[in-house]
Amino acid sequence: MQYQGFGSPQANLIIYCNNTPTTSLLINNQIIPICYPDIEKINADNGNGWRKIFNVYAKLLFEIDPLKFKSWQDLRNDFLLQSHCNHQLVLNPDSIPSLNNNTLQILMGKTFALTHYNETQIDWIEPHIAKVKDENIFITPYFDYRQFNNKKIKNFAKIVKTTIN
Numbered sequence: 001m002q003y004q005g006f007g008s009p010q011a012n013l014i015i016y017c018n019n020t021p022t023t024s025l026l027i028n029n030q031i032i033p034i035c036y037p038d039i040e041k042i043n044a045d046n047g048n049g050w051r052k053i054f055n056v057y058a059k060l061l062f063e064i065d066p067l068k069f070k071s072w073q074d075l076r077n078d079f080l081l082q083s084h085c086n087h088q089l090v091l092n093p094d095s096i097p098s099l100n101n102n103t104l105q106i107l108m109g110k111t112f113a114l115t116h117y118n119e120t121q122i123d124w125i126e127p128h129i130a131k132v133k134d135e136n137i138f139i140t141p142y143f144d145y146r147q148f149n150n151k152k153i154k155n156f157a158k159i160v161k162t163t164i165n
Contacts, residue, residue, distance in 0.1 A: 010086070013061075013106070015057065016090045016093055016108060017053065017092070018112040019092065020091040023045065033085070039080065052145055053108075054076060055076065055145075056144070058080050059153050061080070102136075107140070125159060138160070
């Protein structure tokens with residue numbers, strides 16, 4: 001599998017995205033931790049779309065488990081994709097590995113998901129949320145405020161909590 005991305009190499013939550021920002025931080029076949037100034041630099045260099053991806057990611061993590069944070073912004077600034085986190089953002093993978101059931105995997109966007117799975121492998125839980133049959137892999141809307149709004153994020157977080165508890 002060819003991959004690159006951000007976060008903890010020992011993650012139990014992996015989000016896959018079919019885009020890659022322009023940044024010198026990426027290293028082929030490695031997941032590297034980044035900090036908030038890196039996120040700000042990626043946002044500045046690549047535009048509003050990446051700001052939305054990072055913000056929706058932080059909102060989702062906060063809804064699943066806020067940990068010690070008072071807001072999703074605090075989680076984003078002090079935890080998202082850093083060395084001590086338990087999650088990853090994998091960019092443009094050529095395949096999606098079948099991992100153990102303790103690892104939650106999320107594919108960002110239906111179009112991207114259908115490049116890796118066909119409709120017969122997918123169970124639609126709701127119009128915008130699906131699960132790959134016999135895998136701990138979910139499909140969500142692309143991480144954009146219009147496609148994956150706060151209501152959908154909260155609803156998906158409830159589904160995830162039910163799955164992991």
